[in-house]
Amino acid sequence: MQSDKTEELIARAIAALPYRRPSAGFSARVLAGIAAEAQPAWEARLLKAAGLLVAAWGAGLAFVSAKLLYANFGELAALLIQPGGIAEALNLAAARAGLILAKLTAALPAFSGLLSAAAGGLPAWYETAAAALVCSAAIAAFSKGGRLARQAV
């Protein structure tokens, strides 16, 4: 009974504690800190778009890899269970990768032509370099953003 009363008094005393005011200029300092770190909206949108592009490329790559694995799963599994099969499986994978690379190399001039046409006749390397720069900036910015978000929460 006495204990309950004391607890109630403690609760009431804490609830009645006055709020303290920070020193003059606190709000201004906070707003200045925010302004110094604020990111323009267009920059955020650009980064988001670039991030989506990178994610789409990543998803495409994962899909192609998964499809390749699925298509060759039988052969790979059969090789893996044989003695020395892992080395053979790696050889097979390397051979297939080589084949795909050869096909890609053969298709490169045509692809480059397409890119160049899409960019209004500019050399395709300009477009590739710009895409690489955008990707690097997006990855760097997203890594930074992730770190800040983890710190914030």
Add this chain to the structure above:
Amino acid sequence: MMAETETDLVSRCLGGDNTAFAGLLEIYQDRIYSFALRLLKDPVAAEEAAQEAFVKAFKGLSSYNPAYPFSSWLFRITHNACMDALRAGSKNVSMDEEDFTELPDPSAGVDASVSDSLDSERIEAMLASLPPIYSEVLLLAYRENMGSSEIARVIGAPEGTVKARLSRGRELVKVKIFRKGGATV
């Protein structure tokens, strides 16, 4: 013109209107600063922690889930800033539990005249003498009127831990009242 509510300001902020954050700052600055001050016991450190919390809140606004109260989200960021400050503090403030072995049984009762004289100054001093893990749950529960589940979200601990800390925090305050009372009555 009617003043904007906290919900309006949060909605405007989430909608990309950054100027609304100044309104939220105005609403919360005293509460956040007082909470930080009572944990850190140093006005300069408390202002730094509060400022850091507001800046982080602004930057992380997109991660705020409006399904939960804005206040508990903001207090969570402040809690993190204060814990970082305590860990980094040169004063090496203890965040651990106190040794309870020598404590008298608080349920034995506290002199009513002592309890009745619990003014702000005394309770402030008692809270300041508690380890921060207890004073913060007491402040959040009674000063900020938060329930156990909300406090659990703020401090990032299970609800059971919050209840245990509240109970031990109250016991510690009672013991301090008892000791003071014993000395003065």
